[in-house]
Amino acid sequence: MAKEIERKFLVKDSWQPQSAGIKIAQGYLSTVPERTVRVRIKGDKGYLTIKGKNVGVSRAEYEYEIPRQDAEEMLQLAEQPILVKTRYLEQQGEFTWEVDVFAGENQGLVVAEIELPAEDAEFSRPAWLGQEVSGDVRYYNANLIKCPFSLWKK
Numbered sequence: 001m002a003k004e005i006e007r008k009f010l011v012k013d014s015w016q017p018q019s020a021g022i023k024i025a026q027g028y029l030s031t032v033p034e035r036t037v038r039v040r041i042k043g044d045k046g047y048l049t050i051k052g053k054n055v056g057v058s059r060a061e062y063e064y065e066i067p068r069q070d071a072e073e074m075l076q077l078a079e080q081p082i083l084v085k086t087r088y089l090e091q092q093g094e095f096t097w098e099v100d101v102f103a104g105e106n107q108g109l110v111v112a113e114i115e116l117p118a119e120d121a122e123f124s125r126p127a128w129l130g131q132e133v134s135g136d137v138r139y140y141n142a143n144l145i146k147c148p149f150s151l152w153k154k
Helices: 068-077
Strands: 003-011 022-030 035-042 045-052 058-066 083-092 095-102 110-115 129-132
Touching: 022 068, 035 068, 045 068, 058 068
Parallel strands: none
Antiparallel strands: 003 058, 003 110, 003 129, 022 035, 022 083, 035 045, 045 058, 083 095, 095 110
16 A cells, blocks of 8 residues: 655745745545545646545555646536645755645645655754644645635634
């Protein structure tokens, strides 16, 4: 079984991109707690991803490249709104951080994710890394379409 072990953190205002970002549009065909089914356009490619329920910071994950045209059509079937963000890759030691800068109804939210080989894997924390939000369901992308960051009470 494919398995994703991922930790998620807020990003401090001091962070500045070190590389060009890539635009991502993603929508959800299913957001039930037991599984999410996501369609994504990332650059010029389309992807279909099925993720299982989180168990700690781990969950089953299956991702398949699909034709971009199919992804565009599937986004029309997805729950609304479509999630829009720009992803930046930041190398830190042996790991690559994915820093997502959200747009639209989630503008102002910047989150960094790191995929790890094991739940207890050690990694260095960049100076721009803020509070860990791995277990906070509000920050799950599938939940950001239901309750966008712009609606949160500050």
